[in-house]
Amino acid sequence: MSFADLGLIPELLQAVAESGYTDPTPIQSQAIPIVLAGKDILGGAQTGTGKTAGFTLPLLQRLARHASTSTSPARHQTRALILAPTRELAMQVYESVKTYSKHIPLRSTCIYGGVDMKAQVAELRRGIEIVIATPGRLLDHVQQKTIQLNQVEMLVLDEADRMLDMGFIPDIKRILELLPASRQSLLFSATFSDEIKKLADQMLKDPQLIEVARRNMVSETITHVVHPVSAGMKRNLLAHLLRHQPDTQALVFVATKIVCGRLAHFLERSGISADAIHGDKGQQQRTETLEAFKAGKLRVLVATDVAARGIDIDELPNVINFELPHTAEDYVHRIGRTGRAGHKGNAVSLVCSEEKHYLADIQKLIKLEIPQEIVPGFDPDPDFFEAGSRHRGRRSGGASASMPAEPRQRAPAAPRAAPAAGESRGGRNGNTGGGNRGRQRSTVAPDGFDFSKPYESARAPEATADTGAPAEKSAPRRPQRPIAVLLGGLGRK
Incomplete structure (x- = not known):
């Protein structure tokens, strides 16, 4: 199959031939006839297989009836909007549009953030049929009323999975509200999750799904x-x-x-x-x-x-x-x-x-x-x-967080005495800690406080445990000094 078999007009065929292309790629041969028929598309293909030409060529042909050499801005309304997630991708698409439209008097421009808006405003005011933009800068121009989108006939979301990412959804919805409901919408991307496809179904009208390879497939080369x-x-x-x-x-x-x-x-x-x-x-x-x-x-x-x-x-x-x-x-x-x-x-x-x-x-x-x-x-x-080792950016103790602690073997001797204050003491859950494998994390603080025991009052009991005699009375305590409010106290009474 050749590009001529796809029904492209002579001006586009000439531009394609001058670019050195002879045969369309699978995504191009499937997408171009559907776009020329005016239908919505959800297209997926491996990156680098010609998705850009797959929507650029039929887009130019459908807008060719609006081509005009007039210098009047009124003869050059914005008819197509192509949204891209990054400046680099927007410029890449813009270069493709310029290459394939060299023999058709359709104007195009690329607007993105990070640069002064004055040159972009001047370009838009002279009349542009095809606008390639990043969402944020497009909304800036909408707010400044330097662009009108009520005559848009075709909308393209390139790299749709990134464009429809949660961070871009509010901007995309704001832009969609400004577009005519009768537009033709095309979504192209290298990957599609099931969630993205559900969201795309809400934006497209009876879309046709094109996948020249299984989803998330990488190139065999x-x-x-x-x-x-x-x-x-x-x-x-x-x-x-x-x-x-x-x-x-x-x-x-x-x-x-x-x-x-x-x-x-x-x-x-x-x-x-x-x-x-x-x-x-x-x-x-x-x-x-x-x-x-x-x-x-x-x-x-x-x-x-x-x-x-x-x-x-x-x-x-x-x-x-x-x-x-x-x-x-x-x-x-x-x-x-x-x-x-x-x-x-x-x-x-x-x-x-x-x-x-x-x-x-x-x-x-x-x-x-x-x-x-x-x-x-x-x-x-x-x-x-190590089998089953799994790290999440930092290590948990000395062992992998997903691996169970190694069982500790006890010698067949008498039960061990309780550890003294400050010594390492095994935790209730057997969690590993420190730098050595198998050593249990200590629950005893340096001052002797054991975090694994329930709280006990520090007051002396009324009687000793073995004799029942009353305990010695402690010396009377000094009255507490008032603590300033700023330090957490109640101040002077």
């Missing part, structure tokens, strides 16, 4: 490997791996902005050309860093998940997870930056003991047992291969 390593040796292992492949680029993912900047600085000091990209950097910095990486001026780009969707680099060979994502679906999006358009790629993950449960969740999601290879000289912690 990607090779996966896990390197078990202790947390403290991760940086050195990363530098070691990069030095052994001096001619290849790598996109390295971390969990936080702080680690992102520090890791890039460490690689630079190690003689490896690297830079960081994360949410705290200005848009100009992020754009310049990304362009330098695409041009090959940087060997390593260290990024947080803000860049997991939107980085489109031809034939990127390596994606390295310095820290595993806490959500298994994010692993699919991270490694989707490599192995795109049929090219081969490598997905490398550096995993310490505390991240084993994240690795288990990822393998369950993608239905793949990832091979583990220990790099000589970078051994993991001894408990990495």
Whole structure:
């Protein structure tokens, strides 16, 4: 099947041919005819398989009747709205729209946060048919009344699973209220949970589901490997791996902005050309860093998940997870930056003991047992291969939180005497504590107070236990001094 068989107009076929594409991908061959028919779509496909062209080409064809070379803003109403979760993804979609619409007089623009609104306002006021935007900045323009959405005919939510995440739902609902009810809506994403599909069913009208591969499937052109390593040796292992492949680029993912900047600085000091990209950097910095990486001026780009969707680099060979994502679906999006358009790629993950449960969740999601290879000289912690060990970011005593304490063997001797004050004393539940395996946590404070016993009054009893004679009367106590109110007392009476 060719693009001509899909019913595209000559202007689009020419643009596609000039871009070097000859045959449509599976998601394109299925989605384009349905979109041209005016139906709503819930589309899922592996990242890097051409979802953007799958909705961009039919969108341009359906809006071609509004194309005009007039300079009057009234002839260029906003007819299509494409929402993306990140600035990088919004710019990527914008580039695709410009590429495929070069022979059709339709105007398009990209609006996102982090930059001055003045240039965007000027662009919108001259009339724009296709607006690609992030939700927050779009609502800013709505509030400033610099954009009207009452003529929108088509709505596209790209990377719908992230757009419909709990944090984005209020913004999405506000935008939906501003759109005509008769619009056509398209939702595309690499992953779909059952909850997302239920929410999408409320937003779409009789949608058609398109899945060219099973949900949460990763590309077969990607090779996966896990390197078990202790947390403290991760940086050195990363530098070691990069030095052994001096001619290849790598996109390295971390969990936080702080680690992102520090890791890039460490690689630079190690003689490896690297830079960081994360949410705290200005848009100009992020754009310049990304362009330098695409041009090959940087060997390593260290990024947080803000860049997991939107980085489109031809034939990127390596994606390295310095820290595993806490959500298994994010692993699919991270490694989707490599192995795109049929090219081969490598997905490398550096995993310490505390991240084993994240690795288990990822393998369950993608239905793949990832091979583990220990790099000589970078051994993991001894408990990495313990069956059933499970850490949640910090250790609980000396043993794994999910492993039962080892039974203590008692010698066949007389019962042990009660421990003296300050000695270690076994707890009632047998919880492990301290740094040694099997040692029970003490419930006796240094001053002799035993937290495991019920409270007893410190007053002397009226009689001794063995003779029944009255106990000696203690000396009269001094009257208590008044304590200031600010210190918790009642003040002077």
